Amino acid sequence: MTVSLMVSPIKLLLSESINFNELIVRLKTESWFDHKGVYIKKKILFMKRQSKGFNFLLEDCTQIGSEEVEGRILNLYKCEDGLYKVTICNVYKDWETGSIEDWEYKLIPVMEPFCKETL
Numbered sequence: 260m261t262v263s264l265m266v267s268p269i270k271l272l273l274s275e276s277i278n279f280n281e282l283i284v285r286l287k288t289e290s291w292f293d294h295k296g297v298y299i300k301k302k303i304l305f306m307k308r309q310s311k312g313f314n315f316l317l318e319d320c321t322q323i324g325s326e327e328v329e330g331r332i333l334n335l336y337k338c339e340d341g342l343y344k345v346t347i348c349n350v351y352k353d354w355e356t357g358s359i360e361d362w363e364y365k366l367i368p369v370m371e372p373f374c375k376e377t378l
Contacts, residue, residue: 280312282345283369286338301335306342316345316364332364342369 283306290299305314319328329335333348343366351361 283309338366344369
């Protein structure tokens with residue numbers, strides 16, 4: 260008989276022994292207008308080739324929805340367009356059990372990779 264223990268992806272990410280997860284995203288802002296109004300749209304695009312490990316942002320979007328995840332990114336509307344590393348911050352634990360109840364994200368700027376085609 261085998262026993263399978265389910266581990267939360269966030270608990271796995273926060274464990275000190277596993278540090279191979281790195282989620283890189285590209286932030287893009289679009290704006291346009293028409294006769295009805297002015298529109299502004301922010302896109303967070305996953306950079307699969309530059310990222311390593313588990314895509315925890317996608318997992319959270321499938322579990323709790325994109326609106327909830329968007330609200331957890333602390334500096335989303337302060338960031339300009341470009342590449343960012345998504346980090347987990349402000350981890351809230353239950354005071355009785357010590358289990359993780361909530362967390363937030365922060366975008367940290369990353370240097371654009373060197374492109375030979377621009378020479």
